[in-house]
Amino acid sequence: MLRLFLTVFFLFSGFLFSNVINLKYNTINMVKMHNEDDYSRLLIIGGIHGNEPGSYFAPNFFTKHYKVTKGSVWVIPSLNTKSIQRNARGIYGDMNRKFNYISKKDRDFSIVSKLKKIILDERIDLVLNLHDGHGFYRDKYHNHLFNPKAWGQASIIDQNKLNSSSKFANLRDIANQVQEEINKNASNKKYNFGVKNTNTKEKNTNMQKSLTYFAIKNKKPAFAVETSKNIKKIEVKVQYQIKAIEAYLTIAGIEFTKDINISDLSAIKKSIYEFKNLRINNSILPLENIRSYIPFIPMARKNNEFEFDNLLGSIKKKKKLYYVFIGNKHITTFKPDYFKVNKKKISISIEIDGEIKQISTTSQIEVENSFKVINSKYRINVIGYGKRKDNNKLVSLKDIGSKYSLDKKKKIYRIEIYDKKIFMGSVLVKFK
Numbered sequence: 001m002l003r004l005f006l007t008v009f010f011l012f013s014g015f016l017f018s019n020v021i022n023l024k025y026n027t028i029n030m031v032k033m034h035n036e037d038d039y040s041r042l043l044i045i046g047g048i049h050g051n052e053p054g055s056y057f058a059p060n061f062f063t064k065h066y067k068v069t070k071g072s073v074w075v076i077p078s079l080n081t082k083s084i085q086r087n088a089r090g091i092y093g094d095m096n097r098k099f100n101y102i103s104k105k106d107r108d109f110s111i112v113s114k115l116k117k118i119i120l121d122e123r124i125d126l127v128l129n130l131h132d133g134h135g136f137y138r139d140k141y142h143n144h145l146f147n148p149k150a151w152g153q154a155s156i157i158d159q160n161k162l163n164s165s166s167k168f169a170n171l172r173d174i175a176n177q178v179q180e181e182i183n184k185n186a187s188n189k190k191y192n193f194g195v196k197n198t199n200t201k202e203k204n205t206n207m208q209k210s211l212t213y214f215a216i217k218n219k220k221p222a223f224a225v226e227t228s229k230n231i232k233k234i235e236v237k238v239q240y241q242i243k244a245i246e247a248y249l250t251i252a253g254i255e256f257t258k259d260i261n262i263s264d265l266s267a268i269k270k271s272i273y274e275f276k277n278l279r280i281n282n283s284i285l286p287l288e289n290i291r292s293y294i295p296f297i298p299m300a301r302k303n304n305e306f307e308f309d310n311l312l313g314s315i316k317k318k319k320k321l322y323y324v325f326i327g328n329k330h331i332t333t334f335k336p337d338y339f340k341v342n343k344k345k346i347s348i349s350i351e352i353d354g355e356i357k358q359i360s361t362t363s364q365i366e367v368e369n370s371f372k373v374i375n376s377k378y379r380i381n382v383i384g385y386g387k388r389k390d391n392n393k394l395v396s397l398k399d400i401g402s403k404y405s406l407d408k409k410k411k412i413y414r415i416e417i418y419d420k421k422i423f424m425g426s427v428l429v430k431f432k
């Protein structure tokens with residue numbers, strides 16, 4: 001597992017990424033997908049506005065199900081993490097109005113400055129900034145939702161053309177092609193895409209402060225992609241964001257494969273709700289169906305390492321509690337129990353339904369009937385079994401107090417391992 005703590009971390013290595021976080025959220029987590037060649041490179045930025053879930057669940061979905069086979073895609077799935085946790089546009093003000101000028105005292109200063117450098121990286125050819133906007137953009141006024149002032153279901157351009165030698169300088173043409181691609185064979189015309197030109201330079205002083213206009217001023221082709229805030233189903237927003245991303249990639253000549261059918265909305269929904277696991281140092285929490293509150297999580301007082309399987313995973317510490325999020329969804333809250341903690345993985349022997357296996361900390365075992373931790377070196381505590389020294393005891397589901405389960409279905413329990421007063425890690429037991 002890579003555990004690099006850089007502004008920009010992690011290199012493409014298949015379909016699996018993990019997300020190592022710090023609780024200050026002053027770094028930008030970026031996934032680089034296939035960066036071996038110097039063909040077109042596209043930068044996707046999600047979650048500049050915290051209350052626009054289509055804009056962060058979509059890039060997360062993209063990194064999970066797509067593989068870039070020609071060219072490169074750099075993905076920042078959830079830029080404004082703290083605002084995403086609060087489901088707020090911007091808890092320190094609108095981050096997308098801070099790209100012309102930002103005070104060093106501004107609490108978004110660090111993120112915005114780092115992002116400007118990434119946008120200006122000479123390897124980036126094209127920038128997409130994802131949003132969920134109000135209503136449904138139409139060239140002519142239909143009603144209060146479908147009109148030229150709406151933002152949703154459109155590519156937004158700051159001007160028709162960029163005065164540059166870039167092969168993507170003709171912004172209007174590119175956005176038109178994207179529109180055509182998304183709308184062809186569309187089953188629901190209501191959600192058709194449009195192209196909205198804000199004529200930023202001449203007409204829109206507010207938009208002159210935006211991310212895309214910062215890119216444009218620096219002769220870098222950039223588009224905002226807006227799905228509609230008035231589409232309620234998150235899987236539909238993600239579907240349209242992904243259709244747009246696919247269309248932009250295709251125009252840029254970037255090739256990809258995917259392991260999911262994006263016309264299948266139930267498959268998209270299922271993927272969005274796959275929260276997977278959170279590892280804290282050497283222990284593990286399953287985030288799907290987890291109880292809303294978990295007491296007594298063994299942790300260190302300081303310098304804990306948090307690693308999510310899901311790139312949208314984040315944590316907020318408030319008073320003595322830790323709040324766990326996937327995007328804007330609050331998943332659970334846990335209370336720490338402070339120990340000296342061993343952070344290196346260890347393994348223990350467990351007899352699972354009669355068969356002895358070596359199991360390492362942070363993994364999960366599946367049990368049909370019973371298990372027994374065969375160990376004399378460490379003290380084993382099966383939480384809810386109740387003896388505190390549970391080495392060499394045959395344990396089945398009926399022996400454990402169901403209120404100690406981690407999940408609402410009462411199937412998943414914890415084996416904790418201690419060496420005297422040092423917490424060595426945990427293993428999950430899932431009863432079938």
Ligand SMILES: [Zn+2]
Nearest residue numbers: 049052131132
């Ligand atoms: Zn927005």
